[in-house]
Amino acid sequence: MSFNQITAALFEGFFQNCELFALTLLFAIPLGLIVAFGSMTKIKPIKYIVRAIVWIIRGTPLMLQLFVVFYVPGLLFDKPMKSRMLAAVIAFVINYACYFSEIYRGGIESIPKGQYEAGHVLGMNRKQIFFKVILLQVVKRIVPPMSNEIITLVKDTSLARIIAVAEILMAAERFAGRGLIWPLFYTGIYFLIFNGVLTVLFGRVEKKLDYFRS
Amino acid sequence: MSVLEVKNIKKSFGKTEVLKNISFSLEKGEVLSIIGSSGSGKTTLLRCLNFLEFAEEGIITVNSEKIYDGKLNKKMKESEIRTKRLHFGLVFQNFNLFPQYTVLKNIMLAPSLLKIASEKEIEENAKKLIERVGLNDKTDSYPCELSGGQQQRVAIARALALNPDILCFDEPTSALDPELTGEVLKVIKGLKTGDSTMIVVTHEMGFAREVSDKVIFMADGIIEEEGTPEQVFGNPKSEKMKAFLSKSFENI
Numbered sequence: 001m002s003f004n005q006i007t008a009a010l011f012e013g014f015f016q017n018c019e020l021f022a023l024t025l026l027f028a029i030p031l032g033l034i035v036a037f038g039s040m041t042k043i044k045p046i047k048y049i050v051r052a053i054v055w056i057i058r059g060t061p062l063m064l065q066l067f068v069v070f071y072v073p074g075l076l077f078d079k080p081m082k083s084r085m086l087a088a089v090i091a092f093v094i095n096y097a098c099y100f101s102e103i104y105r106g107g108i109e110s111i112p113k114g115q116y117e118a119g120h121v122l123g124m125n126r127k128q129i130f131f132k133v134i135l136l137q138v139v140k141r142i143v144p145p146m147s148n149e150i151i152t153l154v155k156d157t158s159l160a161r162i163i164a165v166a167e168i169l170m171a172a173e174r175f176a177g178r179g180l181i182w183p184l185f186y187t188g189i190y191f192l193i194f195n196g197v198l199t200v201l202f203g204r205v206e207k208k209l210d211y212f213r214s
Numbered sequence: 215m216s217v218l219e220v221k222n223i224k225k226s227f228g229k230t231e232v233l234k235n236i237s238f239s240l241e242k243g244e245v246l247s248i249i250g251s252s253g254s255g256k257t258t259l260l261r262c263l264n265f266l267e268f269a270e271e272g273i274i275t276v277n278s279e280k281i282y283d284g285k286l287n288k289k290m291k292e293s294e295i296r297t298k299r300l301h302f303g304l305v306f307q308n309f310n311l312f313p314q315y316t317v318l319k320n321i322m323l324a325p326s327l328l329k330i331a332s333e334k335e336i337e338e339n340a341k342k343l344i345e346r347v348g349l350n351d352k353t354d355s356y357p358c359e360l361s362g363g364q365q366q367r368v369a370i371a372r373a374l375a376l377n378p379d380i381l382c383f384d385e386p387t388s389a390l391d392p393e394l395t396g397e398v399l400k401v402i403k404g405l406k407t408g409d410s411t412m413i414v415v416t417h418e419m420g421f422a423r424e425v426s427d428k429v430i431f432m433a434d435g436i437i438e439e440e441g442t443p444e445q446v447f448g449n450p451k452s453e454k455m456k457a458f459l460s461k462s463f464e465n466i
């Protein structure tokens with residue numbers, strides 16, 4: 001097999017990583033905000049339940065969570081997961097929503113009380129205060145931790161291999177089975193390039209928010 | 215007729231009674247200074263007027279309209295609180311400007327959201343206020359590019375943009391370097407000629423004496439002494455006031 005053929009085959013696998021990455025971000029970013037509000041609500045039962053869930057998800061390996069999502073529906077409800085990718089997306093979204101929620105919560109709680117009070121005294125309502133005063137300050141504060149987490153996500157997508165999602169590492173392993181080891185190492189390049197692009201992108205966002213200090 | 219009448223305000227946090235029985239009134243265009251040592255309840259009083267805290271008891275009347283009654287406060291809806299608090303403005307000790315907006319936008323934000331006039335009128339008015347606090351050249355600056363004194367002047371303009379009946383200041387110069395207090399006090403002094411009714415919590419005794427029509431000295435949640443600056447500073451009756459004054463001037 002030629003270098004180009006192998007590059008193409010690995011690309012096919014990496015496409016699965018990208019798909020998992022994109023879907024996880026798409027759902028985990030908003031779900032994380034809901035979880036964050038849940039973990040900060042004044043309604044105590046909801047707050048404690050949400051915080052317990054976050055604690056469990058953050059306290060156990062993502063790999064284990066992949067197994068649970070993939071096998072438990074079949075074992076308990078006799079409804080086996082039909083799509084491996086779907087199982088991976090569900091596990092990743094839940095896992096990352098919990099991580100994001102903690103970042104959001106930290107960001108929201110770090111905004112000084114005076115910002116809310118200034119808004120109130122000026123006659124704004126809660127929604128206006130959150131969207132017009134608080135949100136952008138939170139975004140500025142969470143860009144660095146979010147970029148870390150998102151770069152971790154890129155690498156984590158290869159964990160989906162464990163439930164046989166045909167992602168890039170699994171594609172490379174097929175070559176290894178035929179005695180061709182180097183494609184396995186070659187996969188690193190894909191991750192490096194992807195994360196390189198992301199790093200540049202986040203750097204731009206950070207720079208864009210540099211015009212104010214809070 | 216008084217612009218503001220405050221009657222028997224009581225406020226506790228848990229078991230500590232912070233405001234014990236505060237009553238006073240204020241005429242239109244008057245400046246009231248509130249002095250007193252730290253912890254005496256001055257900030258809490260201003261926060262009760264602005265509905266950042268809710269007094270358990272007492273009545274607040276503005277322009278003969280009863281806007282707050284401690285007995286009924288549980289029934290106040292959020293929208294009602296929002297309308298009523300607009301009778302008051304509050305300038306904070308540490309400014310609390312919105313860091314992501316320019317000076318102009320800081321001043322325009324609330325009036326635009328509340329749609330108190332057309333966008334064009336709001337902008338014109340904001341620019342006039344910026345001129346009034348002497349920051350013409352800073353219209354498009356961000357708060358982080360300003361000195362503390364300049365930030366506080368923006369905060370004053372921002373509060374004025376909503377045309378409050380009574381403008382409250384909570385130690386407006388306490389967070390500033392000494393050389394910057396003058397410019398802020400000058401702006402506040404300037405507002406007096408502009409007919410604004412003001413309540414100023416301050417440690418600047420010279421300022422209180424020169425600018426106020428009325429001075430209140432608070433100690434442990436009560437009004438210990440009140441009167442014209444001449445009475446309170448020149449001829450204090452209470453022992454606490456005398457002790458407070460001698461301590462204040464020791465520091466100078």
Ligand SMILES: Nc1ncnc2c1ncn2[C@@H]1O[C@H](COP(=O)(O)OP(=O)(O)O)[C@@H](O)[C@H]1O
Pocket residue numbers: 227232250251252253254255256257258259
């Ligand atoms: N949110 C609060 N919870 C509990 N105690 C408070 C709170 N706010 C103020 N206090 C207490 O109330 C007293 C008066 O505080 P404050 O009004 O800030 O005084 P001042 O502004 O005159 O220094 C202080 O003893 C303070 O500890």
Ligand SMILES: [Mg+2]
Pocket residue numbers: 256257258385
């Ligand atoms: Mg105070």
